[in-house]
Amino acid sequence: MLEVDVLTIFPELFAAFLETAFVGQARRAGRARIAAHDLRGWATDRHRSVDDSPYGGGPGMVMTPEPLVPAIEALAGPKGVGRRARVVHLSPQGRRLDQAGLARLAGEPALVLVCSRYEGVDQRVIDLAVDEEVSIGDYVLSGGELPAMVLIEGMVRLLPGVLGNPESIETESFRGGALLEGPHYTRPPIYRGLEVPEVLRSGDHAAIEAWRRQQAQDRTRVRRPDLLEGAGSSVSDRRPDRSSPPSGADARAADPDDSGE
Ligand SMILES: C[S@@+](CC[C@H](N)C(=O)[O-])C[C@H]1O[C@@H](n2cnc3c(N)ncnc32)[C@H](O)[C@@H]1O
Numbered sequence: 001m002l003e004v005d006v007l008t009i010f011p012e013l014f015a016a017f018l019e020t021a022f023v024g025q026a027r028r029a030g031r032a033r034i035a036a037h038d039l040r041g042w043a044t045d046r047h048r049s050v051d052d053s054p055y056g057g058g059p060g061m062v063m064t065p066e067p068l069v070p071a072i073e074a075l076a077g078p079k080g081v082g083r084r085a086r087v088v089h090l091s092p093q094g095r096r097l098d099q100a101g102l103a104r105l106a107g108e109p110a111l112v113l114v115c116s117r118y119e120g121v122d123q124r125v126i127d128l129a130v131d132e133e134v135s136i137g138d139y140v141l142s143g144g145e146l147p148a149m150v151l152i153e154g155m156v157r158l159l160p161g162v163l164g165n166p167e168s169i170e171t172e173s174f175r176g177g178a179l180l181e182g183p184h185y186t187r188p189p190i191y192r193g194l195e196v197p198e199v200l201r202s203g204d205h206a207a208i209e210a211w212r213r214q215q216a217q218d219r220t221r222v223r224r225p226d227l228l229e230g231a232g233s234s235v236s237d238r239r240p241d242r243s244s245p246p247s248g249a250d251a252r253a254a255d256p257d258d259s260g261e
Pocket of ligand 1: 089090091092093114115116117118119120121134135136137138139140141142143144145147
């Protein structure tokens with residue numbers, strides 16, 4: 001079971017997200033427990049403040065150690081051995097998230113995701129209470145809430161039994177860091193003059209598999225050659241075996257009403 005507590009000054013941002021699609025399903029099925037907590041609930045002053053102006057001057061505000069550190073400790077316990085949950089601060093300065101990172105975090109017994117705002121948090125919050133910092137990419141957003149949702153959605157879809165067809169995970173981009181997935185098609189067979197490749201309608205599963213593998217390699221070479229670096233001649237071997245009868249994308253093509261991914 002995935003256990004996630006989110007600390008934020010905007011818990012309302014999570015309301016619809018936590019009820020919808022795979023995240024909502026996983027929670028209702030008891031595969032995930034995810035809760036968004038209002039950081040201001042730990043504030044002790046009359047104004048329920050969470051930020052103050054920076055020492056040394058400069059633009060913007062900084063999130064103060066109080067109430068952040070006590071809030072984190074209430075959810076995860078004190079930093080160190082025996083802590084109940086791994087504490088992740090979403091930050092553009094963190095380690096950049098990738099599929100392997102998602103899988104690693106999804107394997108943690110419990111997580112506390114700290115969403116900051118303004119210029120970020122007082123460094124002592126990181127030093128005293130945070131286990132790692134994670135970035136969702138080299139750009140700056142105004143808060144950690146969307147990055148936390150990115151993390152949650154990415155982890156939830158890795159949980160056993162969440163995706164209708166587990167092969168979706170096995171075959172999609174970045175599995176093993178090797179290849180992007182190739183193009184997908186569904187009905188109609190011709191749309192505005194553009195035709196679905198003949199091979200996909202041939203019923204020849206070996207040919208379909210070979211075509212998909214080639215498309216994945218071509219697409220990766222053009223769009224993300226960095227993924228192929230170091231992959232050597234075994235790149236295609238990194239794709240899962242899809243020579244079995246139609247399922248996954250094949251099955252979806254056969255049934256375009258399937259609302260799965
Ligand atoms: C405006 S940003 C702070 C940027 C910070 N002053 C800096 O230059 O690194 C406010 C908050 O949004 C969140 N955030 C913004 N971009 C992010 C990213 N790419 N990945 C993860 N969190 C991000 C973080 O929680 C961050 O503390």
